[in-house]
Amino acid sequence: MSAERQVRLGILGSGRGSNFAAILDAIATGRLSASISVVLSDREDARILELARSAKIPTVVLPKGRYRTWLEPHIEEELARSLRRFGVDLVVLAGFLRVLKGPLLAAYPGKILNIHPSLLPAFKGKEAWKQALEAGVAETGCTVHWVEPEVDSGPILGQARVPIRPGDTPESLHARIQEAEHRLYPEVIQRLIEQKLWREIH
Template identity: 60%
Template sequence: MQTQAAAASFRLGVLGSGKGSNFAAIADACAAGRVPAQPVLVLSDVENAGILELARQRGIPAEYLPPGKFRTKLDEETEARYIARLQEARVDLVVLAGFMRILKGPFLKAFEGRVVNIHPSLLPAFPGLEAWKQALEYGVKVTGCTVHFVDQGVDTGPVIGQRVVPVLDEDTPASLHARIQVAERELYPACIAAIARGQLRREGRRVLGFPPAL
């Protein structure tokens, strides 16, 4: 059985901008022992983001850090503050959970190979915003979600794991998104657990050691 001390040894820093449903799934999986890790810090660029309250309810340190002058990314000074807080918390992995800012150069260098994200499509299909709506409008019969390492591009990093969600004839964007979110809350903790256990290895863009999409 995973001991509490062992679980605590792999430390997660979480960045989010919204309600925090994926964060809650990860934190609860950690607390239940299904993920051998511990969230030690939650940071948000939105002062009243729901993710901050969910963290505080679970006794996890949670902070609002103003995002700076840009709409879609962190400015250099702000990015340095995010890096500093995560380094002070000694995080092993940075988990993006609905964080709506693009991370660039210095941040990704500071945590090289240690930043993960989840996207609501089967990448490389439908990157960017409202991927579930893109999938529905395109007419695909299946979509899903993808956990990937973060690189300099937008939703272009190496794929860790994927889950397939069928597109039903009666689907609306809202109903399809809701089913994708259910899959996300299963996939993301499983991928983080595999990373924490050291089960994955990389060969170029290929990430090996995680079960194929179901």
């Protein structure tokens, strides 16, 4: 990749798009030296798509497939083709609720990031903030990590700690974790870019 060209991000999301909005704001304010080439979702009604269209960023809606928690191989292959069509260098999962299997990981090895709402390796899987509350721990947080075949198990790139307060509910704790996510995710992406800890796709 030429030194002059910015790193091109492809964002995958299934929901409200708050981390996408945080990344977009970091780009707009000069804290993140990247561009967003495309936003993809497995849900045609996801708010992240509305946010992307408002920002004049191309969007792609993936076929639904037969399963709720993962994408069939041919859909992942279609996803990889879409990312390549838009020249994506780095894939960023932002609330993407499908587990990725072989085809996309093979197409973008070592180039897919995720953010998880716990201090991994603690509390993997769904609703990690609820798991933390139920466990009675003093703190939790969020983790940015590389995506690998095993869920929530790739190498950790950055973490932010969030204390659990007396009287916290799942909703109040989750809201504070998301605030931490919005700070951490752009910071980690920028550090990766500055340190060139990823490779151009050929």
